[in-house]
Amino acid sequence: MSNTTQNNEMKVIREVGIQAEICYGKAAELGDHAAHVLGNRHRAQMTGLENVADSTFKTSDILDYIKRQTARQSNWRQPYQPSPEVKGSEVGFGERLKNYLEADLKESLKEHLASIYSNLDIGDVTDEDKQERKRIHLLLIRQFIHHMVIHYEYRVSTPQNSHGNKKRES
């Protein structure tokens, strides 16, 4: 790998890391939701999701995996209403995660993504540019899923958090 390529790659990793921080709160919310509906007996489902995210080159493979899990496992379709004071979701975990990755993540980072593309000089005309944009989007999704799974692990690892129905620490 040449020095220029290496430098560019470092820039991409840095930018993705910064943007992923912005979504940390949402990742924690979804991690809570997962802990509530999956509990600590279904860790494999979350590590499965992480494995798919890390091994694929297509965001659509991740979305398909979430859909398959949502269709097969009824707990992925469960909503989460922790308490009247804490905002939960009437939408099931799988659908909520899918909706977020499919549209909201990109939308909420629209301006930030535009600045990444501009900083890294990535256009939107050639196939190479589009591939690079797609790769950055995939890296962001991976980071998001890692944050979410870590938060899920944290929630289910301690007895007081294991039911996920406690108020989330602010």
Add this chain to the structure above:
Amino acid sequence: MPSTTQLQKIALLSDTVLYNEAVAFIRKLVKEQDCDPLPTSQVNGLLSIAESASYDELYRFVVHQRDRNWPPSKRDIKTFYTALEQELSLMYRKRLKDEFLLLTQQNAQEIRKEADEVMALLARDYIQHLVAENGILQAEADDKRRQNRNQRQGRR
């Protein structure tokens, strides 16, 4: 065998075009044309052919399923395969070359071979996306049925 550039382009198309189209395809059948989602036995058969066979074999399977004499209770399956055959044909005849710009060969015989190989990959991704969405619609329908049954039992 498709080149690395073609594979990258297929992956890009899968995320940006095929995914949305496959979702729209199955949702249109279920939500607008009031068809039932494709049953599990059909899903398994279709997925298995899409993942393991050549495009030619996949296409023959789709046509065979379309042309079977389905009983009235399974007319939705015929509707599904009729629509799928149309989608695949359009993709093969026109979009592969003119819209997706995926073909590189000049000679007619080589074009055919290349088109078959590339189309197998496109069709596989399209069907994978379609089946995943179908699963969601099937689960929604099952949940709704269960809810209605529980409500009816609750009233008794």
